[in-house]
Amino acid sequence: xxxxxxxxxxxxxxxxxxxVPNGGxxxxxxxxxxxxxxxxxxxxxTNGGYVKAATMEGRACALLxxxxxVAGNQGGKIESAFMKAEPGATYRVEVDCMTADFSxxxxxxxxxxxxxxxxxxxxxxxxxxxxMPPLVxxxxxxxPDPPGGSRRWTTVSREFTLPATVRVAGQEQKxxxxxxxVVVYAGTPNGGKSYFTNFRLVRIK
Numbered sequence: 001x002x003x004x005x006x007x008x009x010x011x012x013x014x015x016x017x018x019x020v021p022n023g024g025x026x027x028x029x030x031x032x033x034x035x036x037x038x039x040x041x042x043x044x045x046t047n048g049g050y051v052k053a054a055t056m057e058g059r060a061c062a063l064l065x066x067x068x069x070v071a072g073n074q075g076g077k078i079e080s081a082f083m084k085a086e087p088g089a090t091y092r093v094e095v096d097c098m099t100a101d102f103s104x105x106x107x108x109x110x111x112x113x114x115x116x117x118x119x120x121x122x123x124x125x126x127x128x129x130x131x132m133p134p135l136v137x138x139x140x141x142x143x144p145d146p147p148g149g150s151r152r153w154t155t156v157s158r159e160f161t162l163p164a165t166v167r168v169a170g171q172e173q174k175x176x177x178x179x180x181x182v183v184v185y186a187g188t189p190n191g192g193k194s195y196f197t198n199f200r201l202v203r204i205k
Contacts, residue, residue, distance in 0.1 A: 016202050019083045020180065023199035025053060025060040034062065035079040035179075040121035043074045050076045054195065056098060057153065061197035064102075064184045068191040071102055075185035080199060082132070082177040085110055088164035093143065093180065094157040094200045101192025102184045103148035106156060108201070110139035110175040115168055138166040138175055148186075159204065 021033040030053030037048030050070065054063035064076045093108045114125060114136040121127040126135045141160035165172045180201065184194045 071186040080180040090161045096198040097146035098195040102186040106143040108141045111135040111177040
């Protein structure tokens, strides 16, 4: 089931409060608030079947359990809820990773209302769902890569400053939302697993 979630979580005035809803997968429904199904993206149309709630070394987490052929052909992913963004603010993002059988790329992404609402949705465009307008990605901050094929938990982090304005389709707009994304992949025909938890996003100034 496709679930597009907007979270007006926390207060910017709180400074160090984590803005990611259910960042540690401890909600009654462990994947509540996470986007795992992407029927509008051909590459990830079956992705929802690969993401599961799990416990690894006593830690609640999201498990990306990819069958043979998937990691080498399209990979798998999980994305957070959309969180209200503050243009021009500086944030710190952290994620705990155990890549196990694969490698991973992690991103913080900013979104704004799509000035071309009739454009075909893809990995850079999200259709209007859940009472929200169609969105287009307008900024991306890539996090350091966690160790590939690692059986140990590793924390990756970075800081980034969101642009005050962005130019989209020739016009100035403000970033409106932030989301976090993990993509797992490997040049292998084999199946396997990767684990992620403790997603944290705080505004630091």
